[in-house]
Amino acid sequence: MAAERLRAKFLADTALYDPKHLGQDARFGPVERIPVLTTFTDRKECAQRGVHRATVAGISGSSKDGAYSICVSGGYEDDEDNGDKIIYTGTGGQPDPFSFSGSQTGDQSFNHKDNAALKISADTKKPVRVVRGPNKNSPWAPDKGYRYDGLYIVKEAYLAKGQSGYVICRYELERVPGQPRIPRKW
DNA sequence: GGGCCCGCAGGG
DNA sequence: CCCTGCGGGCCC
Numbered sequence: 078m079a080a081e082r083l084r085a086k087f088l089a090d091t092a093l094y095d096p097k098h099l100g101q102d103a104r105f106g107p108v109e110r111i112p113v114l115t116t117f118t119d120r121k122e123c124a125q126r127g128v129h130r131a132t133v134a135g136i137s138g139s140s141k142d143g144a145y146s147i148c149v150s151g152g153y154e155d156d157e158d159n160g161d162k163i164i165y166t167g168t169g170g171q172p173d174p175f176s177f178s179g180s181q182t183g184d185q186s187f188n189h190k191d192n193a194a195l196k197i198s199a200d201t202k203k204p205v206r207v208v209r210g211p212n213k214n215s216p217w218a219p220d221k222g223y224r225y226d227g228l229y230i231v232k233e234a235y236l237a238k239g240q241s242g243y244v245i246c247r248y249e250l251e252r253v254p255g256q257p258r259i260p261r262k263w
Numbered sequence: 264g265g266g267c268c269c270g271c272a273g274g275g
Numbered sequence: 276c277c278c279t280g281c282g283g284g285c286c287c
Contacts, residue, residue: 120282124272132271134280139274152281168280190274191280210281 104130104145105203106228113227113257116219120148120210123223129208135168138194144205144231147195148223151212154180155239155247158215160259163207163229166239167192167246184244187236192246196234204228204253216262227256 090110108127117123124130129146131137138144149158153166168191170183187193198205207226212218217226229250239245 121271131273131280133282134273136280137273148281150281156281166281171281173280212281 101139101142105143106206108206108225111225114224114259116222116224118222120223123148123208123225128206128225129223134191136191136195138191138198138205140190140193140197142194143197143201143203144191144195146206146208148208148210149212149215149218150210151214151218153245154241155237155245158209158212158217160217160261161252163248163250165195165248165250167195167248170243170245181239181241181243181245185236185246186244187234187246189246195231195248196246199231199234199248202230204230205250207250207252217259218262220262226252226259228253 111126111128117126117128120132124132129137129148135148135150135152136144137146147165149156149163149165155164155166157164167185167189169185169189170181172182185192187196205228207229208223209218209226210223211221229252231248232251233249235247236244237247
């Protein structure tokens with residue numbers, strides 16, 4: 078099948094990413110040979126290609142230099158996905174990452190290293206790669222797999238009160254203009 | 264389809 | 276090293 082051959086070629090052409098060979102700066106921005114709207118079968122592949130290097134966590138980055146990438150999968154009830162604008166929720170305040178209820182059960186804070194990283198991105202205005210996972214609540218999410226949707230700028234980062242009444246870290250992201258349009262489901 | 268549980272790659 | 280985190284597979 079042609080699609081499978083194309084996929085095999087893609088996997089061969091995109092060298093497996095070894096972060097140890099890269100400087101900190103190389104972790105920001107676009108990834109070589111991975112165009113916007115490239116879709117990965119799962120989080121592991123997405124991590125191996127260097128797009129979002131965490132296999133589980135939603136935020137990948139350094140608490141000193143800022144975030145490299147985030148994954149929007151709809152795991153947090155206070156998220157809002159409007160395509161070019163995203164309201165994203167920080168990490169923490171949930172019982173554990175594998176039994177997400179969607180509801181917060183505790184407070185978040187910028188003391189958490191991942192939340193701190195994304196807050197720094199709001200100051201530096203360095204672009205952050207955004208990956209969308211399958212999310213039935215968003216018309217902009219892929220049906221399956223994880224799609225690299227290009228670069229966004231973190232406009233604001235602040236503490237807020239979430240739906241469940243707990244403190245959350247809230248981030249307002251805006252897509253960098255001039256990138257391929259994101260397909261809409263409905 | 265839901266519940267359960269195992270796991271890996273980062274970053275500090 | 277150690278711990279954590281918006282998966283995923285397997286069983287039923």
